[in-house]
Amino acid sequence: MFNEMKMDDQVREPYRALVEWMEASGPEVLEQKRLEAETLFRKIGITFAVYGEGGDPERLIPFDLIPRIFTAGEWRKLERGVKQRARALNTFLYDVYHNAEIIKAGIVPADLVFKNAAFEPAVIGIDPPRKVYSHIVGVDIVRTGPEDFYVLEDNCRTPSGVSYMLENREIMMRMFPDLFKSLRIEPVESYPDMLLKTLKSIAPDKCDRDPNIVVLTPGAMNSAYYEHSFLADQMGVELVEGQDLFVSDGRVYMRTTRGPERVDVIYRRIDDDYIDPLCFRSDSVLGIPGLMNVYRSGGVAICSAPGAGVADDKAVYTYVPDMIRFYLGQEPILNNVPTWKCGKPDDLKYVLENLGELVVKEVHGSGGYGMLVGPASTKEEQVAYAQRIKADPGDFIAQPTLALSACPTFVESGIAPRHVDFRPFCLVGDTIRLAPGGLTRVAMREGSLVVNSSQGGGVKDTWIMTD
Amino acid sequence: MLSRTADNLFWLSRYVERAENMARLMEMGYRMAMMPAVGDGNRSEWESVLSASGCHAGYDPNAPLRQEEVANFLIFSRENPSSILNCFEAARASARAMRTAITAEMWEALNNALMELRRPSMHNLAKNDLPEFIDWVKRQGSLFRGTTDSTLLRNDGYDFIRLGTFIERADNTARLLDVKYYVLLPETSMVGDGVDNYQWTTVLRAASSLRAFHWVYRDDYSPYRIAHFLILNPFSPRSLAHCSEQITQHLERLARHYGQRRPVHGEAVEMYSMLTQSDMEEIFATGLHGFLNDFQARNRALSAAIAETYYFGGQ
Numbered sequence: 001m002f003n004e005m006k007m008d009d010q011v012r013e014p015y016r017a018l019v020e021w022m023e024a025s026g027p028e029v030l031e032q033k034r035l036e037a038e039t040l041f042r043k044i045g046i047t048f049a050v051y052g053e054g055g056d057p058e059r060l061i062p063f064d065l066i067p068r069i070f071t072a073g074e075w076r077k078l079e080r081g082v083k084q085r086a087r088a089l090n091t092f093l094y095d096v097y098h099n100a101e102i103i104k105a106g107i108v109p110a111d112l113v114f115k116n117a118a119f120e121p122a123v124i125g126i127d128p129p130r131k132v133y134s135h136i137v138g139v140d141i142v143r144t145g146p147e148d149f150y151v152l153e154d155n156c157r158t159p160s161g162v163s164y165m166l167e168n169r170e171i172m173m174r175m176f177p178d179l180f181k182s183l184r185i186e187p188v189e190s191y192p193d194m195l196l197k198t199l200k201s202i203a204p205d206k207c208d209r210d211p212n213i214v215v216l217t218p219g220a221m222n223s224a225y226y227e228h229s230f231l232a233d234q235m236g237v238e239l240v241e242g243q244d245l246f247v248s249d250g251r252v253y254m255r256t257t258r259g260p261e262r263v264d265v266i267y268r269r270i271d272d273d274y275i276d277p278l279c280f281r282s283d284s285v286l287g288i289p290g291l292m293n294v295y296r297s298g299g300v301a302i303c304s305a306p307g308a309g310v311a312d313d314k315a316v317y318t319y320v321p322d323m324i325r326f327y328l329g330q331e332p333i334l335n336n337v338p339t340w341k342c343g344k345p346d347d348l349k350y351v352l353e354n355l356g357e358l359v360v361k362e363v364h365g366s367g368g369y370g371m372l373v374g375p376a377s378t379k380e381e382q383v384a385y386a387q388r389i390k391a392d393p394g395d396f397i398a399q400p401t402l403a404l405s406a407c408p409t410f411v412e413s414g415i416a417p418r419h420v421d422f423r424p425f426c427l428v429g430d431t432i433r434l435a436p437g438g439l440t441r442v443a444m445r446e447g448s449l450v451v452n453s454s455q456g457g458g459v460k461d462t463w464i465m466t467d
Numbered sequence: 468m469l470s471r472t473a474d475n476l477f478w479l480s481r482y483v484e485r486a487e488n489m490a491r492l493m494e495m496g497y498r499m500a501m502m503p504a505v506g507d508g509n510r511s512e513w514e515s516v517l518s519a520s521g522c523h524a525g526y527d528p529n530a531p532l533r534q535e536e537v538a539n540f541l542i543f544s545r546e547n548p549s550s551i552l553n554c555f556e557a558a559r560a561s562a563r564a565m566r567t568a569i570t571a572e573m574w575e576a577l578n579n580a581l582m583e584l585r586r587p588s589m590h591n592l593a594k595n596d597l598p599e600f601i602d603w604v605k606r607q608g609s610l611f612r613g614t615t616d617s618t619l620l621r622n623d624g625y626d627f628i629r630l631g632t633f634i635e636r637a638d639n640t641a642r643l644l645d646v647k648y649y650v651l652l653p654e655t656s657m658v659g660d661g662v663d664n665y666q667w668t669t670v671l672r673a674a675s676s677l678r679a680f681h682w683v684y685r686d687d688y689s690p691y692r693i694a695h696f697l698i699l700n701p702f703s704p705r706s707l708a709h710c711s712e713q714i715t716q717h718l719e720r721l722a723r724h725y726g727q728r729r730p731v732h733g734e735a736v737e738m739y740s741m742l743t744q745s746d747m748e749e750i751f752a753t754g755l756h757g758f759l760n761d762f763q764a765r766n767r768a769l770s771a772a773i774a775e776t777y778y779f780g781g782q
Contacts, residue, residue, distance in 0.1 A: 220564045229566040255470040257777040
């Protein structure tokens with residue numbers, strides 16, 4: 001296992017200053033700081049609800065004080081790799097809703113795209129502004145060695161977590177001003193500005209003024225509601241619910257105290273299925289009836305564009321390196337994790353024979369639900385899971401159990417290494433933008449590889465050092 | 468601003484004000500109960516507090532009308548929509564639904580109030596030291612208004628918050644005065660005796676107006692002057708006249724801000740003129756209770772007109 005702070009008992013370069021500071025401060029000071037941080041989070045109200053537990057809908061996500069640190073060189077590679085991926089994924093999306101060249105070329109199977117639940121026939125042939133579908137691409141990256149980074153999955157719809165990146169930094173700067181003064185850490189606070197610029201740049205053709213932008217949330221009961229309101233606030237735009245919007249004369253309006261006000265760009269944080277009951281799920285009360293008609297006629301831009309989800313399916317994921325080669329004529333800078341597709345007979349055979357070694361996931365699942373972590377599972381769980389795979393092999397993929405890198409983390413017994421992953425947020429509009437940072441998620445339980453906040457994972461601040 | 472946001476701001480401040488006024492009503496009941504009984508001793512201060520709170524209908528008819536039970540109902544009951552706990556829950560839910568429209572300081576004030584109120588120790592405090600609990604509630608109201616005053620942009624959102632505060636406060640001052648009506652035997656027969664005066668000063672005390680009253684009227688505690696202070700005196704911060712004046716002013720600001728006057732502006736001015744043109748003798752002669760009832764009905768109609776104008780108007 002790669003320990004990001006220590007190698008061969010030597011503190012790695014990016015962590016040196018931090019370790020010196022921690023040793024000089026001593027455990028009491030650190031414990032004091034940890035309590036302070038928790039109070040701050042509680043006060044600000046940064047919370048993350050967990051579905052299906054029936055517990056506190058405003059649970060705190062565990063925040064770990066010890067930052068995760070990248071050198072400038074490491075970041076340059078990640079940055080180029082993430083931007084490359086975001087470009088290829090958007091080109092793929094435009095392609096599958098237009099000429100489908102990549103399918104004609106025999107690189108991606110037609111069924112995988114056209115029979116995919118996330119494929120939206122309703123947007124075939126439509127040109128979204130700047131031909132961009134996924135304006136915010138969250139790329140989940142894991143590390144297994146000093147030079148070894150793998151992409152675990154892409155999130156092309158509405159990846160969440162960026163508010164933690166920003167708030168974690170705020171809290172760290174409040175608690176460790178001296179460290180920030182003496183070290184040179186790239187700031188991340190430009191993210192909301194970059195997001196606003198990106199959203200403005202995708203205003204629809206019919207918009208003839210400074211575009212009016214809104215963030216569309218399902219409401220205060222949603223697990224990521226804090227993030228929705230945080231981003232709206234940081235950008236200085238309205239946070240709306242479906243009931244605040246309506247369609248009239250081919251445009252979208254919001255109900256205000258002055259009367260109807262036109263909306264040009266909707267950054268929606270609700271799924272495709274719910275955005276327009278006339279077009280998708282008719283029982284949706286979260287959406288806006290008629291929205292899709294306005295979208296199709298160029299009266300409003302929607303971020304991410306309806307249909308963008310087809311690119312972040314876990315089965316489509318396996319083809320992203322091929323997309324990069326096909327569309328961009330480049331070799332992928334960041335590798336995929338080797339993946340077996342249970343839909344293929346050979347792969348299925350291998351997966352069933354090696355369940356104890358693999359991580360198996362549902363193709364359409366997210367949030368760490370419904371997966372099998374082979375080495376951590378019992379014989380009974382493996383047998384039951386094998387039944388599920390056999391019932392519908394195409395719904396599952398498997399990957400080797402990677403030795404995820406670990407970072408020092410506060411736990412009950414003191415400071416111990418815990419596994420981490422990393423999600424930078426890439427913005428795609430008139431240009432591709434990436435704030436120097438991202439969200440580091442940490443599995444708080446010893447040995448656990450599951451970092452999802454819905455499964456008890458925590459977060460850390462991520463420092464990118466300047467040269 | 469979004470109509471839904473305006474609606475939330477208006478109700479948020481109403482709920483905070485209501486919680487505080489529930490506490491003030493209890494303060495009155497608590498003090499009046501310390502006075503020796505009048506007449507046949509058949510009175511119940513706590514029943515009148517219930518009546519004036521407007522929550523009597525929800526109170527278990529078999530439950531005793533004692534301080535402990537009534538206070539518990541008014542503070543912690545989940546079944547009572549106007550209980551202090553439910554008021555803070557509703558205020559915080561409104562705030563959470565429009566976090567971007569209020570400041571972090573306002574959020575913290577509301578959030579902390581609810582977190583503290585949910586603690587089991589607050590039940591003990593309310594049971595063992597009601598006056599201390601009442602002070603705690605009043606402090607939460609002050610914190611909320613203080614943070615609003617010192618941190619919130621003076622835009623239309625501020626006006627909706629202030630409208631909520633004064634609509635609710637006017638309603639509650641009228642209710643406070645009405646407790647007096649419920650407790651007191653026919654007004655004219657007892658006016659001027661010791662108990663009566665004590666009860667009237669209790670009304671003043673619950674309105675945090677005892678000292679203010681002294682400054683304005685010097686020494687005379689006549690019911691006439693106390694009622695005047697809480698109804699017609701524009702300098703008294705909880706008087707109907709002052710609330711009405713504030714409502715008019717904030718509606719005027721909205722009219723300027725939006726460049727549009729609507730029927731609701733006329734209605735507010737009319738209510739204010741009604742108060743400035745009344746005199747106390749006339750009100751007592753025609754009956755204080757009737758006057759207060761009329762006022763409350765008008766106030767409710769005005770609240771509905773504000774909603775009609777800004778939440779659904781023109782759409």
